[in-house]
Amino acid sequence: MRNLLAKTLFALLLLANAAFAADPLPSWNDGPAKQSIINFVTKVTKAGSPDFVPAPERIATFDNDGTLWSEQPMYFQLLFTVDRVKALAPQHPEWQTQEPFASLLKGDMKGVMAGGEKALLELVMATHAGMTTEEFDKTVKDWLATARHPKTGKRYTEMVYQPMLEVLTYLRANGFKTFIVSGGGIEFMRPWTEKVYGVPPEQVVGSSIKTQWETRSGKPALVRLPEINFIDDKTGKPVGINSHIGRRPISAFGNSDGDRQMLEWTQAGDGARLMVLVHHDDAKREWAYGPESKIGTFSDALMAEAKKQGWTVVSMKNDWIRIYPFE
């Protein structure tokens, strides 16, 4: 008995030691970006340190499109919308002649875009409203199970960034609560974020349409209405954070102008803070885009602010050993 216990204890010690020594961010090249994340986590979790933050206040927020998964050639939710219009077209013969549906069904995305924001909103409402929350949840899951990305041929949920998965895990292992704060639809993300990112539905903040309580087939239902409820982008991000989390993050991760105010709001709190921007500069392994891109615009003004404020800018090309888990 004594021998067995001693052996077990020794094995546990070895394991604990290995876990301690292991690199929490193995897909990150050693460099200032990786170091800024590790330094921050180390100082806010060290009891007695002047930068120590109690676990319940360790809130970290993550943009989704372009920060946790890819967003090219367009936001994946837009690709979902296109697929849904095609799937629903047989029930809507009027769409054959009615814009922006007619252009979309002819594969003419330029024609769709000519309709501007109004056209996009129409497409979104036609595909995201009119059903119960549970029906929409199932539609999203069914789509993700079969749809493939036009360039990589991979499932969309495979096109998440391995280095960011490691950051999420590393933060949670250090007592952080990780939240998604995205311009994307809250109910488009919730069906899969727990499985893919380890982020449960109640820790997802996003844009939304209104829902309404109804009785359907004798049972209560929440029906999705074709009416904007909240846009979780730009100044909407701090508003969404306040509404859903009720606490200022101590760390925020983004990749575009839409994340600027979230990072500013995070930085404006007291104590140690970590603001990170992912820069898409890897045309070979992912995409390279910046100030000129309509999707995920990273303006020169944002880059200047990042430098001035000491925010961490991650070069996907130089800082990341791997982009996707499947590599």
Place this chain on the structure above:
Amino acid sequence: MRNLLAKTLFALLLLANAAFAADPLPSWNDGPAKQSIINFVTKVTKAGSPDFVPAPERIATFDNDGTLWSEQPMYFQLLFTVDRVKALAPQHPEWQTQEPFASLLKGDMKGVMAGGEKALLELVMATHAGMTTEEFDKTVKDWLATARHPKTGKRYTEMVYQPMLEVLTYLRANGFKTFIVSGGGIEFMRPWTEKVYGVPPEQVVGSSIKTQWETRSGKPALVRLPEINFIDDKTGKPVGINSHIGRRPISAFGNSDGDRQMLEWTQAGDGARLMVLVHHDDAKREWAYGPESKIGTFSDALMAEAKKQGWTVVSMKNDWIRIYPFE
């Protein structure tokens, strides 16, 4: 060494055994109400049971006013509002003649109520809007630190129900996430729910006014606007649950007609469910009120539905050994 280890293991066994045997709800009299809670928790947490629910899906929602703390002679947030009008009156000489402020400042609450919902809304906006979220947070904390209940003379945060504190703790010890879903103001509750109930800000759902991103003294701020954003009552409760939690609760606790749809929504899910209504029938130790009360109305229709659906109705008089922790 062997002796020490054996002793330690034995002590641990004893402790584990004691913890197991201890009554998780010591302020509850033995009876069907207490038993329904324990039975439910036992079956949804028992691995292999047909009623087993994985921990991330163990969501329990609690109304606040009348379910977790008292709500008489009026909602405590209204008493806060009254105190704030008095405190702010010197800066608003016009209130001396302007209704509903004039009546309130004369102590004529009947005159205030004569103005109906519009008058109440005016009082709320005058006291809850116009400042930053951080300023409001501080105002609530300062008030709670000094204000005393007109009947008991206790701090408002002392007038929470000991048996419900035990339910919150018991559920969390069994892997549940406990959420507040209240008609009260979300930012009125968040400053104190973590300390008083163990419910962190991100697990509080409530009514809200709009907030707006501004720059104040060179720093970003969220300013509270005199405009309703969301009313988290009646059919609003399932809507608020869907918006904030994104998952249907498996258990819900309320005490009035405002909670009916939350309980119906909870019950309509698959698998084991627990719906509980606290009935205020203890005029001696708390208050006794029901269908005729304007605050916390518990209509005959609600009681009939509870009986028909098999919801647990808690008699404060008979089921609770203690009401408040200070007793």
